Amino acid sequence: MTDACILIVDDEPAIRDMVAVALEVAGFKCLRAENARTAYTLIIDEQPDLILLDWMMPETSGIELLRRLRRDELTSEVPVILLTAKAEEDNLVQGLDAGADDYVAKPFSPRELIARVRALLRRRDLGRQEEPIRVQRLMYDPVSHYVSIDGVPAAMGPTEFRLLGFFLTHQDRVYSRDQILNHVWGGNVYMDERTVDVHIRRLRKALGDHDKLVQTVRGAGYRFSEKLVGN
Amino acid sequence: MTDACILIVDDEPAIRDMVAVALEVAGFKCLRAENARTAYTLIIDEQPDLILLDWMMPETSGIELLRRLRRDELTSEVPVILLTAKAEEDNLVQGLDAGADDYVAKPFSPRELIARVRALLRRRDLGRQEEPIRVQRLMYDPVSHYVSIDGVPAAMGPTEFRLLGFFLTHQDRVYSRDQILNHVWGGNVYMDERTVDVHIRRLRKALGDHDKLVQTVRGAGYRFSEKLVGN
DNA sequence: CACCCTTGTGTCGATATTGTGACAGTGGTG
DNA sequence: CACCACTGTCACAATATCGACACAAGGGTG
Structure with missing residues (x-):
């Protein structure tokens, strides 16, 4: 849990780094990708424990990548948090329906982001053996x-x-x-x-x-x- | 009671919205999910007061989700109303056995649906811990x-x-x-x-x-x- | 029997987790 | 406004756990 690996997908380097640094300080390992294509490769190769995915990106959008991930059995389980700009909040339902596990609206506080990441990782750990x-x-x-x-x-x-x-x-x-x-x-x-x-x-x-x-x-x-x- | 939160789980957007609008007009707050995965996430995070669950859905069916909810103590108490197509009525026993509190056969009138929702919420309020x-x-x-x-x-x-x-x-x-x-x-x-x-x-x-x-x-x-x- | 490799046991410093008291901010009330 | 109860956060102390190590014990092999 402490050394969970998190993939950050965002086309803006500033945001990418800000998020990565915040998460690394919190003890997570980070991977970065600036577009959906690179992200997909990394997801297959490194199998991150969680993905932070920007909604709006050039070429393939975050939503498209998300749909693709959910379709493939290999990647359909990995938790995804959508990063959305305020203006896009209306489309949130669309994002959650596409299979996002949570979302964070920009601008967001690192504290909140980390809390949500932790919550999702913890939930992943749940849902197992329950019977004595x-x-x-x-x-x-x-x-x-x-x-x-x-x-x-x-x-x-x-x-x-x-x-x-x-x-x-x-x-x-x-x-x-x-x-x-x-x-x-x-x-x-x-x-x-x-x-x-x-x-x-x-x-x-x-x-x-x-x-x-x-x-x-x-x-x-x-x-x-x-x-x-x-x- | 007035601001009870109801989760609607159905893969057909038309039905989802129809039901949601009807309930919102009646004064309830609504959440929507188009598949079992999203639904589960919302149930854990938002802890809705009642769930309207479609029986037939792609991937994980409503029944499967229901069984899963009942197994986990955290979610085993939330009332669930199954939405079923006429043709599935034979299997009703199966649904009720899985832990559904009630069912409504499609096509249903919003009036009937709301009545049943109210009834279930009322029961929940009564069953609330009142004894020392x-x-x-x-x-x-x-x-x-x-x-x-x-x-x-x-x-x-x-x-x-x-x-x-x-x-x-x-x-x-x-x-x-x-x-x-x-x-x-x-x-x-x-x-x-x-x-x-x-x-x-x-x-x-x-x-x-x-x-x-x-x-x-x-x-x-x-x-x-x-x-x-x-x- | 002597040797050597594998496994079992107790202990220790470093680290991680939890307990505790203090403090400042909040909102309500007279 | 002063007072009060309540809350969330922090710094530090107390404690439990962890991983490493040193050594003991056992069993196999020539």
Whole structure:
């Protein structure tokens, strides 16, 4: 979330830079494009997490690009915020109907923009597993953000919680330290693989007598499974 | 009631506008969406008081959207009226099973539609929390707008009162600062998330020795719960 | 048995997140 | 106008978590 990548599409360099700088200060990574063609290439290649799209641009307009994105399954999910000049506000419905997730009218305050960006990124993170998962006497409830064993709360840090969540939704399969790093820590972080070992250890401790669910596969990685206790 | 906000979801612009105009004349505020995606966004952001949902739509159908709404606690309460073509009437049971509160078959008279909308909104207003809520030695009375602990009045500001009310009706679940802002401050407010922290602090102080009911979930948000003291 | 590679464990400084008190601005009221 | 309650923001303190590291333990191999 902190290092989400945001594409800014606007034909005016001044606005492009202003927005980019504001977002970078707020901790986001930014890509810039000055027209729809460049933007499209970047979207395909870099798969940004969110797009800030100017409505009025020479050649292909923002709306056209937006429609194109929504049509293609590969790009139809990425959140888009439209940047519109005051005069265009009437057409807002058109923009939202084309598939924009939100809009910001120029001139806008960086604070507001960042707030909306954050809101959209957060929403992207929602809409996933909602039901509690039970394994043996272990209960994992993503809604209340809570894990218990025999009804007794199991204390663990946020990373262990995410790690457990990952395992519960990917059972009976070996994952290398590197894969676990990518899935649980999210994004392309380069970190010491041994860090995974440490958090595995912490997770096991938190799981008490269910620690056997997290299995070491020598030379390969880790596996979460009720079965396959041998090997 | 007079300024209730109604979301109209239909892929045909003609119907969308016809319905919207009729409702606006009747004194309602309207939002429009032409597909399920836009609709979902608006529902999350604007939290309409009622939804008119077309059954047949390209991509995600109305029924699918409805099921999704009912699954998520955040949106499971909003009343939904299905708009169906005559030919689809056979499937009505399916629609009602999915969680629709009512349906109107096309073509329909605006008069009938408005009557049904009014009826549903009335029911919503009745079903509103009117009874005092008790948790341990805490009593929260929305009618008299009054909170007490062991019969002793607990002084708190309006914001803390609303915050407490929100928590009491959404217990045992973690909410992010952003979600709390949207629910308690209402609508699209763009405010510093840390404001929530401060009001949490004020609420805890007002709750005296019941302050443990408001629990911090590191990296996630806050949760109101009698149980789940650990973690 | 000695060696080596892989994995497990405890601890520590740095960092991130949250709690707390203070302050200034606002709007209502007498 | 003075007063008061309430609100949002900030700076700083307190705390929890993270990633790295050092070392221990275990198992396989020649």
